[in-house]
Amino acid sequence: MSAPTVVVEDLHVAYGSTWALDGVDLRVAAGATLGVxxxxxxxxxTLIRALTTLVRPTVGRVEITGLDVVADATEVRRxxxxxxxxxxxxxxLTARENLELVGRLAGLGRRARPRADALIDRLGLHEYAARRVGEISGGSRRRVDLAASLVADPAVLFLDEPTTGLDPLARAGLWEVVDELTGAGTTVVLTTQYLEEADRLADHIVILERGRIAASGTPAELKRIIGGKVVHLTVPAEQVPDLPFIPEDDRTDGSRxxxxxxxxxxxxATALVADLHRGGLEITDLDVTSPSLDDVFTHLTHTTGATR
Known part of the structure; x- marks a missing residue:
């Protein structure tokens, strides 16, 4: 097996008396996607900032492609x-001018322009290439930003909530680009608020809670932590105290x-639903599903928060 591209050992980062990271261990293989x-x-x-040389570890070691992020920070950034x-x-600046500028700052010299053109072809940015970035949509701007991060052909790409605020079509387009990159051998570290995004893209997922890893595994392995079935239903707010269970999650929508x-x-699950109906609860939007990453995330953060 080849050496992992990202190695994190016993990583601690303190801000004053607060431990933002409190003993994190990670390994990410080449061409894999880690969801955080x-x-x-x-x-x-804080984890992303430590991995990208922006925060110095208080304790522990971080390596990117075999280089220490403290001792070899300049080379890591390349x-x-x-x-x-x-x-x-x-x-x-136009999209092409932005990409050329990044290329020149990265030391590409005369190769900056052909590199910019190659990325415009690769990411389908032709209609935006000659337009000022300030004049294009948020989703298109995000794709140009992604292209800028690829100018130096990085071994590891860090995506920190890259699809926040994007519409579903733009988000799906970025997912396709990530698939292409990992297929070509690029390692991706992704943080996201969208659990379906992690489920779709990540080969391995870690769930952080108070600076520690609450759970780690493939999406399928994490779902098996819960097992069973998840019952979702909507009831009037005043009937919540009458439920024969303590809800693991609740979201208010008006009076329901x-x-x-x-x-x-x-x-x-079938027996529970029958009992609920016999109890006279006004149930709407009832469904029974297998656990999703949303259910795992809610379960883990609820239980770890309750035990600390």
Whole structure:
């Protein structure tokens, strides 16, 4: 087996007396996608900043393509690309000019223009190439930003919530690009608020909670943590106290509340639904599903938060 592209060992990062990361261990293989999930404040951004040389580890070791992010920070930066949720582009330059500028800053010299043209071809940006970035849509701007992060042909691409605010079509387009990149051998580290995005893209997922890894595994392995079936239903807000279970999750929509509970198997789910109907609850939008990453995330962050 080839050496992992990203190695994180016992990583701690402290801000004053607060541990933003408190003992994180990771391995990411070449051409794989790691999904990093967690609530706001769980440590996702600090992890990305540590991996991209922007934050120095307080304790522990981080290597990118075999290089230490502290001792070899300059060389590490040459081997990575970073795309955040806010496009880091000059709005007064065209898309092509932005890509050329990034190429020249990366030391490509005369190769900057052909590299920009190659990325415009690769990401289908021809209709935006000659337009100022400030004049194009958010989804298209995000694609230009992604192209900018690929100018130096990075071995590892960090995507920090790259599809936040994008419409479903633009999000799907970016997913296709990520698939193409990993297929060509690029390693991707992705943080996202969209659990279906992690389910779709990630080969391996870690869920952070208070700076620690609450769970780690493939999407399928994480779903097996819960097992069974998940019952989702909507009831009037005043009937929530009458439910024969404590909801694992609830979302208020006007005068009604969407709740969910996990049961051991399908027959148990059927029996629960029957009991609910006999109890006279005004149920709407009832469905019984297998666990999703949303259910895993809710379960893990609820249980780990309750035990700390």
């Amino acid at each position: 999930l967690g609530h706001n404040g769980a440590g996702k951004t 081997r990575i690309g970073v795309t955040g949720q806010y496009a880091g582009l000059d709005e007064f 509340v969407r709740v969910s509970v996990t049961v051991v198997d399908a027959p148990t």
